[in-house]
Every structure is written in C-alpha cells, then in structure tokens.
Amino acid sequence: MKHKRSIFISTGEVSGDLQGALLIKALKRQAEAMALDLEILALGGDRMAAAGATLLGHTSAIGSMGILESLPYMLPTLRIQRQAKKYLQQHPPDLVVLLDYMAPNIAFCNYLPRHLPEVPIVYYIAPQEWVWSVSDYNTRCIINAVDLILAIFPEEANYYRRQGGKVTWVGHPLIDRMQNPPTRESARAALKIPPEQIAVVLFPASRQQELKYLIPTMFEAAQQIQAKIPQVHFWIPLALEQYRQSLEQAIQRYGLNATLLADPSPPRADSRNETSVALQAIAAADLAITKSGTVNLEIALLNVPQVVLYKLNPLTGWIAHRLLRFSAPFVSPTNLVTMQPIVKEFLQFQATPDAIAQESLDLLLNPERRQKMLADYQEMRQALGEVGACDRAAQEILGFLNQSGETRKNGRKWENA
Template sequence: MAAPTATSGSTRRIFISTGEVSGDLQGAFLVTALRQEAADRGLDITIAGLGGPRMAQAGADLVGDTTTIGSVGIFEALPYLLPTLRLQRQAKRALLAQPPDAVVLIDYMNPNLAMGQFLRQSLPQVPITYYIAPQQWVWAFSEKDSQKLVRYSDQMLAIFPAEADYYQRFGAKVSWVGHPLLDRYPVPPDRQEARQRLGLKADQPIVTLLPASRRQEVKYLLPTIIQAAQIIQKQCPDVLFLLPVSSAELQPAFDQALAQAQLPGRLVTPTAEYQPTDAIAAADVAITKSGTANLEIALMNVPQVVAYRLNPLSARIAYYLLNFKVAYVSPVNLAVNQAIVPEFLQWEATPAALATAALDLLQNSDHRQAMLAGYATLRQTLGEPGACRRAAAKILDQILGQ
C-alpha cells in the first residue's frame, strides 16, 4: 500500500518532536519564529507535536506532554520507558492520520532516533530537520548513533560551531544558525531592575539556587545544593536565597527543602509582575545543575557554580564500564572548550565544594570579573541574535523546495 501523502492545499503542517523542560523552551522559541516567518511569507501553517506548556502557549497543538518524563542516567530512565512509548504511539498515530509537510526533531535523542526511523519507514516523503542535535560531538558512546542521526535527517541545524563540524564529518547537510538563547538575551538584563520587580533590597547578597528540572534531580542534587546553601548562610548571615520554579510539579519539594533547612529565602513563581528568570537576573551568584540553564545564566551575566549528581550506580557504570570521561559537561565550558565556570560532578559535588566556590565568587571581585570576561567570549562564540528566525526560514525553505 502506498504511503499517505501530505495535503496539497494552502495550509502546510509542521510536526515538532521534543522532550523535557529545555526542549519545550527551545520548541516554543521555534514555534514563535515559524509563525512569524510564515506570516512574512504569506504562508498558512499549523504546528503540532510532542512538547510542553511553553510550546502550547506559543501556538502548537500538542499530541502529548513530554516535559515530565525526562531523565539522565541508566537506572533513572527505567520508570519513563512505558510513558515514553505511549507518547510515541500517540505521535505516530497522529502522523499517519495527518501526514505533515515537514517534521522537526529537537534534541531528545533516543525517542527522536525512534521517531526518525519510523518516519523513514512509514512516511519517507516527509522531510526531516534535526534542530539542536544531541551532543554526540561531546560524549558519543558510539558513532553508530551519530550515523543514524545523519541518516534520518534531510538537514541539520546546529546551534554550536563544533556541533556543525562534527556532523559534517558524517556527511550531514548541516548549517550553523547560532544559539537561540541569544534571541532571548541579546543583552544581559539589569540586575537592579530585576530586584525592584521582586521587591528585594539593592545591596543584599543574593544566591539563586537552580537544583532541578527533573524529578531525579530532586533526589540526587537538591539535598546537596541545599546543604551548600546552609554553609554559605553560616558564613554570610545576611544572604537571601531564591529558588525559581520552572515546573509546578517540583514546587512542593523545593518549598519543603527550603523550610526544613531553615534558610532565609523564597520560591519565585510566575506572576503578573515578574518571572522566575528574574530570580537569576537579581542574583550575585547562582548554584545550578548542569544544563541549558547554564547558558541562560551566562547570558544574563550572573556568576555561577555548576553541579550534577546521578544515581551512584549509574555514574559508576558510565565512568568505569562505558568509559564516559569528558573534559566538560556544562554547555558554557563546552562552547568555548575552556573552564569558564567551575564544575563539580558526582563525587566531587559535595556541599563544602559548592559552598566554597560560591563564596569565592561572592567575595572575590577578581574571580567574578574573570568569569564575566569568559562570558563575553562565550557570547561571541554563540553567533548573532536571530537564530530562531534563521532556523525557521530553512525549515520553510525545505517545505517549499527552495
């Protein structure tokens, strides 16, 4: 039986597949840019996909919410296998029922590899763009996955120069479009304005804690960061701690941890007056998990300390059996291949180590300035604002055969 084809009418359908909180954020940026680019071209589009509330708010029709099923690590992923498979089945049914004119895969490696394989087999006529490809260029366990990513992609849109170079070596049609967070932070926000919005004192020492966007991080990283905050508070009694809440699901754990530790602080949730990102912009220092947030913090010109912890057994398997050894894990350091921000991983991520590094940034102006200088280098490396529109233009060009 012949594969179904996309409608030939004036409305073009785009399907986006992504997961986790960071993917939802990047997906939302892309949805907005696609709608703007299509409007400029007089092109009518609809966007559906797998993502989260930000994508839905930007105008995507969600087939399923993938923001609550993300994980890092071998054992950490096990509870999410069945929910992920259910969402994949929902997405495949939707794709077969209404074949799109283009599919965009964003990060989310294993589910999107499965999606790419399905599309090649069931809807081979549908062009696939991989936007923000998995960071195989940093920690590929096997080149086979990289080869699959290239094989399933008609074009790849890279956000890091090293990412583009890596996939080109595998024969990908790849373009470097720059980093989409530059669209959000073309210039760093004003710290005092953020403090005013939050009703904070202009001169109070503020440390912002970003311990988790996944449930596993509540277990393995939140206690360590809270204990580090207790050490800081003992040495800096007038400090205030802020915890921005990116997921309502995690808010009770944050609230309980802050109360049990008896720390002077508050959770920052969205209101009409301010957003959780204001809690970062207002800070003197951030202690944060490794991830996309590191780049946001850097582009906001806030000094930071980076940490990450997994299930100890997952970490030992990765380190000793899979030989997972990389120079850096934070996107800030990866982008420039140098240590701009301190990283503390697994066994090195102790409360004392995090507190010492944060206090140093609070009290040593030379070290703060050195980090800010590194941020300036990073910003130059990430390209120019407009990445989302450049990506959107290439996706629409692909649909129109240009």
C-alpha cells in the same frame, strides 16, 4: 490566498519546551511573511501550546539523564510516541522537526524514514554526541535519517559535517531571548530585593530525578554559605509547579532563608521579549548555584557568576565511569561553546557540599575571581552567533516546505536541499 502546510515538532523536558516555543514563534513570523498558512503539531509542553502549537502529547515533565533514571519514563514515553505515530500515519505532516530530546527522537529517526519516507526531517539542536559519544550508533541514526541538521554550537556543526551530515550553523536561540534582558536594578525592584542584600539564585531541578540527587548537595552547600554570610537570601525559580512541595519541604529541612518563584500557569502567549521570574532572579543575583543545563547560558548572558554541579544515581555514575568508560571534556553549555573551562563543574563524586560552598564563597567574596569569569563570558558570547538564530532556523525549515516534490536519491531525501 495562503497555502496550508503542516509541521510536526517533537521535543520534551522543560528546556525543549522553551526552545520549541521560541522556534514556533519564529516559524509563525516567517510563515506570515511567506504567505503560508502554517499548522504546527507537537510533542511538547505548555509554552509551545501558548506559542500556537496543537499538542499531540505533553512531554515537558517526561525526561531524565542516566540509565537507571530513565526507567520510570520508558512506558509514558512509549505511550505518547505510539499516539503520535498513529496520528502521523493518518495525517502525514509536510515536514518533521526533531528538537533535542535524544532517546525519543532517535526512535523517530528509526521510525520515520521507514513509515513516512516522503516526509523531510530536520534536526534542530542535535544530541551532543560531539561531546560524549560512547558509540557512533546515535550519530549514524541521525545522519542516515535526517535531511538537515540545524546546529547551535560551532563544534556541533563541525562534528556532524565530519560525519557526513548536511549542516547549517544558525547560532544559539538564547541570544534572541536575551535581546532585552532585565537589568539588575529592574529585577531587584520586581522581586523586592533591597540593593544591598546578597542574593543567590538556586536551580536544582527541571527533571524529577534531580530533586532526589541534587537538592541534598545544593541545599547543604547553601546552608554552609548562610552560616558564613547570615544576610544572604536564596531565590529558587520553579521549573514545574509539581516540584513546589518537595522544594518547600527541603527549604524548611535545611533552614534556608529562601523564596520560591513561579511563572503564571499556564504560560501566556506573550511577546518574544517575555521576562520569566527565572530570568528576573538571575539578573538580580550575585551568584547562581545551578545544575548543568541550558540555564547555564542564561546565567552567563546575564553576567552572573555561577557554580555548576550534576549528580546521577551512584550506580549509574559507576556504570558510566567504570564500564562504559564515559568521559567528556565538559558538560555545561557555558564551557561547551568555546570548549574552555569558564565555569567550574562539580560532577558526581566531586559534587560535595563543601566543594560547592567553597567555590561559591570564593566567587561571592573574591572580586578577581568574579571579574575573570565575567571576562570569559564575553568571549563565550562572541561564539554564540548573532541575533536572529530562531528566525534563521525557521527560514531553513520553511525552505524545505517550498521544495516539496523532491524525492529520495541514494538513500537520502531532497537531493537539492
């Protein structure tokens, strides 16, 4: 007879929803093999719900980067967290998984050890403090609260080990998602793109703020590319349906030859090899112009050259640069894997339409530049780990469930973990 256990997963934003869905599918596979009757509760989005989680709050559209940008999301985030905390107090889970989503999950790191001290905590895809830590506050919160960190980058694992955390490197989950990626030919056939057409995929936004700060720069660069290569066509996958109107208006305003693409809504609970329209658009493309984020790795794994940009509110950028002395060697995950400049990053004041258009045209028209980037992608791929990252993460998480009964010692939980 199966034994009933419960896991609560906390994440947010579009990328967290995707990673959460991949993890949930792996947890269910591993639980079935272990004869565990597993209930998964979550703060997440439609993909996690389709994968089998019961949502306590919908957070895929709640998220931001930056100081001023986060203000509109504070009250909705606090409201959802209050609801989740109330539920967890009344129905304590057997284990909590915090997934990415830095500020809200740091709040859980402060809350859970005090109010649910016997519930073990695993952090999967921990905040990138190893790249841009301004202070050690977040790192100390995580190390003091969390029983195990499941790292996806080698340097992430090294950083948190040096800080005193218990860490297992599981590899990057996107490797699992890319086991059977669409080919260029199949993707072009699915999207009805002629073999000879130059196709550029644009990824301007998975957060509301990005519509405001990235679209003008990205679309003006696209406008310049279109002036140089009139036969180019742009493909724009929708991260969220609510962005459709803003993007349609921008396409018209900048006069782009562009097509919006959207997945079925709500997402289907398909197999682990589900192909989204975003993946099809990447596979079909000659170039990607993209915001910094997880999508950069998807683009690299599909061997498509890319240009990366990111912009925040100008005041936020000034505060970070002048007052907080913020600096980071890289921000794109493609570069963070090996800590090498595989793709060019145009950040804040450097992210001008002229610079992005020039880099894009060079990658489209210069075979040597393209081949150099594709060769660097292969080196990066080796550092991402082997297939099975999601299942390795699931095995580590479920291993904690089999250790119930252990207690805290010296301020830490699960002494034998």
